[in-house]
Amino acid sequence: MKGRVLGIDYGDKRIGLALTDPMRIIASPFRVIHRTELEADLDVLAEIIREEDVVELVMGEPRNTDGTVGPMVERVRRFAAKLVERCPLPLHWVDETYTSLEADQLLRQAHKDWRKRKAKIDMVAAQVILRSFLENS
Secondary structure (H helix, E strand, O other), X not given: OOOEEXXXXXXXXXXXXXXXXXXXXXXXXXXXXXXOOHHHHHHHHHHHHHHOOEEEEEEEEOEOOOOOEOHHHHHHHHHHHHHHHHOOOOEEEEEOOOHHXXXXXXXXXXXXXXXXXXXXXXXXXXXXXXXXHHHOO
């Protein structure tokens, strides 16, 4: 299958986004949405999906390190259900345990100072989620 895939790292304060190229070879950090309210967040995502010709969605599922489901998973699932209701696209889940840690390590390797790392960590975490999906699909 071809077409762009949007990777989403959902958080209470920010939503990190990453996009593939149309051939699904490369996953790149794309953008961070600073959360406001549900409908506004969904509006922004719907516009990005339309403008970037996204055909599939990948969301990180925030499991605990022991593999169990914590309270954040339910919030992410509710958000995902609303997003798919608004933008009916296939949705895939990827375990996002340690993605923020991996994203921080990648940014450290790029010699970014802590202020730059903090600003980019959510979209790089989304890139890690999306790359994991590409590698396993």
